[in-house]
Amino acid sequence: MTRNIKELEQEEEELARAVRSSAQQIWQAGLGAFAKAQQAGGREFTRLVRDGSELQKRARQVEDATDTVARKAERSSRRASGTWGKLEQVFEERVARALATIGVPARSEMEALNHRIDELERMLAELAGEQRHRQATQEAPCAPAGARKSAAKGTGAKGAAGKRAAAKGGAAE
Incomplete structure (x- = not known):
């Protein structure tokens, strides 16, 4: 052991x-x-x-x-x-x-023409206004009373032609 x-x-x-x-x-x-x-x-x-x-x-x-x-x-x-x-x-x-x-025509030419047309239309309107004024103030002193009324109203031959022309677009007075 x-x-x-x-x-x-x-x-x-x-x-x-x-x-x-x-x-x-x-x-x-x-x-x-x-x-x-x-x-x-x-x-x-x-x-x-x-x-x-x-x-x-x-x-x-x-x-x-x-x-x-x-x-x-x-x-x-x-x-x-x-x-x-x-x-x-x-x-x-x-x-x-x-x-x-x-x-x-060029654009500038067209613009110039449009400007000229506007000018001419203005001038025509002025002339037409002056002519109407002249016609209204130019009554004949010896004209009969009926003729004066028709001239002032624009119902005479000239007035009718002017109305037709205006209706067509022109001013033929």
Whole structure:
């Protein structure tokens, strides 16, 4: 039994050494894994920073290219609008020449004619008013009373002709 106890104690010590050794190896393996993770993580972090820098450079290049394209598009748009304006002006001039060739009056000529017509109508109205006034004031002193009334009312031959002319749109007095 003493032998058995010694053997048991010895076996326990060997088992304890084996457990300690195993625990020590597990601990060292964990530390090694941690160290490798730190190294790999550091390398991975460095690689991510490098990739991010490259991506940022590309983004700036794309932004610069976009700005350049936008500026050129704006310049082209301004040039095109000027070109369209010139084209429109040339078209209008050619149409005006073609219309003048076939005898169609220009807008300015039509406006001048309308103004002249308005002036002539005003002058005619003034003349007609003056003539009526003259006729009303020029009664013959020796004319019979009935003739004076018909002349004042405009029912004589001249008055009837004047009314017909006025109805047609003219002033034939």
